[in-house]
Amino acid sequence: MCLMSRRDYDNATVGRVAAARNERRPRRVILIISKTGIISERLISALEREFSWVLVEEVEQVAAACNVFAHPVSLILVDPGMIDEADERCIELLRLHPDALAAAIEPNDENLTASFLKLTRSPLVHSVLPMNLRLDTWLSVIGLMLCGGDYLPPALILDARRNGHAPGGGAKLPGAPINGTGVSELTARELQILEMVSRGLQNKLIAAEFRLSEHTVKIHLHNIITKLGAHNRTEAVARFRSLQERV
Template sequence: MMLLDGNDHDAAGASRRVGPQRVILILANSGSISPSLIDALEREFPWIRVEQVDTIDTACAVFSYPVALILVDRALMRKAEAEASELLRMHPHALTAVIEPYDRVLVTSISDVIRSPLIRSVLPMDLRLDVWLSIVRLLLCGAEYLPPALIHEAKLRDQKAQAYSDNGTAKTANVNMASLTTRESQILGMVSHGLQNKLIAAECGLSEHTVKIHLHHIIRKLGVHNRTEAAARFRNLHDGSRAMNEN
């Protein structure tokens, strides 16, 4: 029986470790991924074998090793999503990313990723090679990646939606406030300054009962729950108008 010294053991162990153990499956039209990029992947990750296919049927085949990562060309994304259940059944441990040509001009949106039954990450192809390989390493570890430009776009869309919502709320509040009669606006102004019904009645020459009726109408027209909310609505609108006039 032949015995190996320590160095021989290390060399044999390294040989075993670097052999292919997982597959990166690239689903893309023929010629869209350069051979040099595939070589770079296999050099960076010796335990990976890269398989490139151009049809969904071929992607759903059994490969020599388990598929760890599926990279889908943007042009084939919809077809892949239509067969998501079969792809996930055949490759249950694979994370899937869509390939985008450019980092700053993205076709895929956050909504596409959220709604997708398959895609969890977006991988731009025009990054520096070392950065690109680092992102692939993250994906192979089970992490998800979205380009900063995509996140920035989502934030801008949320801000616009919030501004639109706030503007709509303000317009509704203004419309509701405009529906008040002159007397109701007068009484609401007094309420906003902390006056109680008895003092409002004396100031306006009304009975307390009449003031209560006016307050009931004010609360209903403004769509609020009580006099406190009505007074807050009045102050907010008037403070906002004052700020606009000052600017």
């Protein structure tokens, strides 16, 4: 007889609890407005596997998004080239989908500033969904947005702070000057999470400590790693410990 290890038992229990929770969650729609198939079928399949309570609907015209769907829309993803048209029908979209957050789909970093400039003028779109992230990070960003959280790529925020103003000449952003370690760029919550990671705690324990979802913790870690200029959490922890030793 093969006995299950404690770790396998714990993982199986967590999996069953998560599956039961997903079954109880009300169905929601992610609405993609794009003529170009900007999100691949592979990514859509991964998204629907990760969020089993989500149904993805794709439309090629903004007018087609101004409809009632089988389930409430929680997230609207808009092709950057269609943001102006979506803004023109903003009132109608918000009336039909009052609980939906809207985000611009951004295929590459070169267009981040242009997307940000559109966002500053848009009454509808306030977040950016980068398409060049690792799959687990990309899914974590989607999870954050499904919970109603706005997201801007850290590279965009750092660029704004380096220049002392928002892209395009906007108001000055808060934050200390960037130093050699990048630690001064971390928020209070990011510092708390980094300190817990440095003690060897896993994401699910950190999430429980701060009453966050694991997806949100992953987003914080992605931002921490980017701001520190590290390649992974291990390198981020090493830089954090080095700073502690110098202090």
